[in-house]
Amino acid sequence: MQPAIDAPASAKKARAGAQVPVLRTEALTRRFGGLTAVNNVNFQVNREEIRAIIGPNGAGKSTFFNCLTGVLPATSGRILFNGEDITGLPPDRISLKGIARSYQITNILPNATTLENVRIAAQSRRHAWSMLKHYSAYHDIIERAEAVLKSVGLYGKADELAANLSHGEQRNLEIGIALATEPLLLCLDEPTAGMSAVETRDTVQLVRSIAKNLTILIVEHDMDVVMGLADRITVLNYGQVLAEGTPTEIQNNPKVLEVYLKT
Amino acid sequence: MSTAANDAPLIAVEDLHTYYGKSHILQGVTLHVGSGEVVGLLGRNGVGKSTTLKTIIGLVQPSHGKVVFEGNVVTSMPPHRLARLGMGYVPEDRRIFRLLTVMENLRTGLDRAGMTDEKKRALLEKVFAYFPVLAERRNQAGGTLSGGEQQMLAIARAMMLEPKIILLDEPTEGLMPRMVSQIRNIVDVLHRENVAILLVEQNVPLTLEASERVYIMEKGAVRHHAAARDLKVNDAVIHQYLGV
Amino acid sequence: MQLTAILAGIPWDQILIQTLNGIVTGMILALIASGLTLIFGIMDVVNFAHGELFMLGAYIGVVVLATTGSFWLALLIATLVVALLGAAIQIATLRPLLGRDPLTTILATFGVSLILQNYALWQFGPVARKIQEPFSGHFKLFYLEYPWYRLLIAGLSAAIIGGFWLFLKHGKFGIWIRATTQDRVMAQAMGIPVPLVHTAAFAIGAGMAAASGVLFGPLVGVNHTMGLDWVLKAFIVVVVGGMGNLGGSIAAAIFISLLEAYASIWVSPAQAVIVSFVVLILTLLFRPTGLFVPTPK
Numbered sequence: 001m002q003p004a005i006d007a008p009a010s011a012k013k014a015r016a017g018a019q020v021p022v023l024r025t026e027a028l029t030r031r032f033g034g035l036t037a038v039n040n041v042n043f044q045v046n047r048e049e050i051r052a053i054i055g056p057n058g059a060g061k062s063t064f065f066n067c068l069t070g071v072l073p074a075t076s077g078r079i080l081f082n083g084e085d086i087t088g089l090p091p092d093r094i095s096l097k098g099i100a101r102s103y104q105i106t107n108i109l110p111n112a113t114t115l116e117n118v119r120i121a122a123q124s125r126r127h128a129w130s131m132l133k134h135y136s137a138y139h140d141i142i143e144r145a146e147a148v149l150k151s152v153g154l155y156g157k158a159d160e161l162a163a164n165l166s167h168g169e170q171r172n173l174e175i176g177i178a179l180a181t182e183p184l185l186l187c188l189d190e191p192t193a194g195m196s197a198v199e200t201r202d203t204v205q206l207v208r209s210i211a212k213n214l215t216i217l218i219v220e221h222d223m224d225v226v227m228g229l230a231d232r233i234t235v236l237n238y239g240q241v242l243a244e245g246t247p248t249e250i251q252n253n254p255k256v257l258e259v260y261l262k263t
Numbered sequence: 264m265s266t267a268a269n270d271a272p273l274i275a276v277e278d279l280h281t282y283y284g285k286s287h288i289l290q291g292v293t294l295h296v297g298s299g300e301v302v303g304l305l306g307r308n309g310v311g312k313s314t315t316l317k318t319i320i321g322l323v324q325p326s327h328g329k330v331v332f333e334g335n336v337v338t339s340m341p342p343h344r345l346a347r348l349g350m351g352y353v354p355e356d357r358r359i360f361r362l363l364t365v366m367e368n369l370r371t372g373l374d375r376a377g378m379t380d381e382k383k384r385a386l387l388e389k390v391f392a393y394f395p396v397l398a399e400r401r402n403q404a405g406g407t408l409s410g411g412e413q414q415m416l417a418i419a420r421a422m423m424l425e426p427k428i429i430l431l432d433e434p435t436e437g438l439m440p441r442m443v444s445q446i447r448n449i450v451d452v453l454h455r456e457n458v459a460i461l462l463v464e465q466n467v468p469l470t471l472e473a474s475e476r477v478y479i480m481e482k483g484a485v486r487h488h489a490a491a492r493d494l495k496v497n498d499a500v501i502h503q504y505l506g507v
Numbered sequence: 508m509q510l511t512a513i514l515a516g517i518p519w520d521q522i523l524i525q526t527l528n529g530i531v532t533g534m535i536l537a538l539i540a541s542g543l544t545l546i547f548g549i550m551d552v553v554n555f556a557h558g559e560l561f562m563l564g565a566y567i568g569v570v571v572l573a574t575t576g577s578f579w580l581a582l583l584i585a586t587l588v589v590a591l592l593g594a595a596i597q598i599a600t601l602r603p604l605l606g607r608d609p610l611t612t613i614l615a616t617f618g619v620s621l622i623l624q625n626y627a628l629w630q631f632g633p634v635a636r637k638i639q640e641p642f643s644g645h646f647k648l649f650y651l652e653y654p655w656y657r658l659l660i661a662g663l664s665a666a667i668i669g670g671f672w673l674f675l676k677h678g679k680f681g682i683w684i685r686a687t688t689q690d691r692v693m694a695q696a697m698g699i700p701v702p703l704v705h706t707a708a709f710a711i712g713a714g715m716a717a718a719s720g721v722l723f724g725p726l727v728g729v730n731h732t733m734g735l736d737w738v739l740k741a742f743i744v745v746v747v748g749g750m751g752n753l754g755g756s757i758a759a760a761i762f763i764s765l766l767e768a769y770a771s772i773w774v775s776p777a778q779a780v781i782v783s784f785v786v787l788i789l790t791l792l793f794r795p796t797g798l799f800v801p802t803p804k
Contacts, residue, residue, distance in 0.1 A: 054507065056308070056465065057308050057433075057436060057465060058436070058437060106284070106285070106286075166285070167284075167285035167286055167287060170285060190309065193286060193309060194282075194283065194285070194286025194287050194288055195287070196287060196290065197482065200482075221307050221308045221309040221310075222309075222482065223307070223506075223507055226507075227507075235507075250507055251506075251507050256506075256507055257502070257506050257507065260307075260465075260505060260506050260507060261466075261467040261468070261496060261501065261505055261506060262465060262466040262467060262468065262469070263467065263468055263496055320696060321695075322692060322695070322696070341695065341702075342692075342695035342696050343694075343695045343696075343697075343698050343699055343700050343701060346695070346696055346697060346698035347698045352696040354693070354696075358690055358692070358693045359693075360685070360686050360689050360690060360693070361689065362685070362689055363682065363685060363686060363689070367682050367685075367686075370679070370682055371682060371683070371686050371694065371697040371698075371699060372697050372698065374679040374682070375698060420697065423697075424697070424698060
């Protein structure tokens with residue numbers, strides 16, 4: 001057993017990534033009948049990293065994401081979250097462990113207000129079996145929901161029906177819902193899909209501003225977003241890791257270019 | 264051989280805006296294809312290339328902008344009328360009729376007004392000459408064909424309409440290199456038959472080789488337009504919009 | 508010995524009679540269910556008005572029979588009139604709802620069924636009518652006089668279904684229907700006028716329902732609620748046979764009717780109906796895509 005360490009030293013240790021990657025996969029494989037969509041992938045993401053996953057069409061990015069978040073069971077291999085084996089856990093359990101996810105097709109409650117959308121997500125972290133107390137009695141949940149709305153820039157629209165938000169605002173709300181579950185790892189699936197240039201820039205800034213104390217995995221096709229946000233990039237091709245590195249390294253990697261241009 | 268834009272173009276789209284729900288997929292697409300021309304449409308995933316084709320063939324309604332075919336505005340015409348007017352469509356996932364035989368697949372396009380038995384036989388012979396493997400498998404169910412064979416069937420099926428233009432969506436995706444060169448040959452064949460082609464692709468060398476002009480899309484709009492012979496695979500503009 | 512005693516105890520005569528009854532009922536049910544599954548398969552519409560189209564066919568049969576005295580004319584005219592009515596219903600109520608939430612088409616067809624039922628009640632009154640069999644005549648089957656007519660309607664139903672199946676397999680329109688059923692989007696891209704195909708398919712389904720109404724008329728009374736029992740059975744058949752699967756519906760219709768017929772040897776016919784529901788529940792639990800569907804896709 002480790003002897004007790006005083007606060008500053010322990011903070012420094014935590015900062016050093018604590019040597020346990022936030023997420024790690026070992027030989028992760030997912031097959032659909034004869035097609036191997038994810039092929040023996042060894043992948044890891046460290047604390048407070050922003051990692052982008054890119055790759056040409058059919059590279060297996062969505063399937064990989066779906067395996068990580070429990071939406072699809074892996075055919076073989078392991079997934080470790082903070083050192084704990086989470087392979088085979090269903091999505092709700094994975095969410096409780098601290099992984100939150102946004103979806104490619106906006107997945108919000110259109111008939112609830114912006115605040116309610118986020119509050120419901122925040123509430124999921126409490127035992128919700130008490131039917132006698134009104135939700136407004138849970139002050140801390142409402143405060144947390146309001147704080148999340150502020151961080152995604154939607155506090156001014158707290159009482160607006162989610163269906164009435166613009167596309168960009170809805171996508172940001174989706175990020176807010178994920179944030180409200182107090183995750184350690186945030187997985188964003190094509191967060192800027194269908195957005196205008198202005199909305200895209202706003203979302204990039206938003207992700208940068210929430211990145212503190214959070215590890216972020218992001219699947220994207222928009223290269224400006226990827227290069228602007230990512231600390232490191234993983235390139236997938238035919239279900240395998242083709243290359244990994246900083247944005248500059250990836251941009252100068254001839255294999256990556258080859259695969260994208262099909263030369 | 265016709266050159267591009269001698270008269271009005273065969274197809275012209277102007278300032279197309281298309282939404283899926285609130286998602287603004289096409290943010291003002293403008294392009295044109297001349298009679299008998301092969302035009303390439305390049306771009307990364309998710310930029311709206313397939314949606315552009317779907318909007319042209321009427322499978323998706325734009326919220327703004329227009330599609331003009333042979334001088335007529337056809338933006339709100341239903342797809343089956345556009346097919347009869349001479350637009351062929353080969354979608355990204357081929358989408359052949361799996362439970363119909365090869366022959367029945369072809370007949371969906373072959374059996375139309377104005378086709379005598381003579382003409383039908385001639386057209387079938389011609390297409391079977393280009394795709395002998397389809398002739399071999401003519402009584403097999405479409406779903407039993409391999410990926411490459413299904414791609415050929417999808418193209419042959421569109422050819423049954425004797426179209427003036429074929430909208431080809433990523434025909435080489437998922438195919439082995441040997442099949443990729445076969446697709447390349449088919450594009451040439453179609454060009455020789457004076458069928459215009461709007462070729463959506465991510466395979467840059469093939470597109471630059473096969474096309475006369477090339478558009479490059481990003482984030483829902485055309486960002487670059489050039490003659491294919493003026494573009495090389497390693498040009499900066501290719502890297503910018505298609506690379507990393 | 509023990510075996511002969513058991514064999515002697517089995518009511519072979521009743522089993523044979525009930526086999527015939529099951530097949531006859533099954534063929535009628537198959538004809539109704541074929542129309543229903545065609546409509547569902549091609550345009551994803553659950554046609555709650557199908558029983559009323561069956562009922563209207565029977566009533567038109569009554570009227571034509573009374574006017575002309577010919578059963579066969581009644582069959583023909585009822586089929587054509589209801590087919591046209593079906594086309595009109597589809598164009599007026601279903602075409603505008605294309606692409607919307609499937610619940611809206613269920614509500615629409617349910618509304619149509621209410622209209623048709625009450626129209627029939629208003630037009631023809633609550634007293635049941637009768638369609639006369641086109642010919643009488645029985646043959647001796649054990650202790651029973653079995654009517655030739657029953658065999659005839661089974662044969663005719665089979666012929667109509669067979670004719671329809673041939674129509675689907677050959678010819679341009681058959682291909683149009685099959686292509687539209689499989690992939691409505693690509694059918695359009697191939698120039699097939701899908702809205703027209705939808706209307707025609709609904710009309711054909713309606714016509715088949717009407718034909719079974721006339722054929723079955725002589726066996727039961729014709730009244731404005733006769734559709735209700737049959738449409739419920741038809742839905743069970745369609746689900747057990749696999750929605751959109753024509754061969755499956757036919758097999759399921761005969762299968763369920765035979766089971767019910769055998770069951771009514773030992774229990775009352777009203778209780779024998781429970782058999783169909785048991786089959787339905789078991790199918791949904793273990794093979795929800797249909798008992799007679801080879802493998803779920």
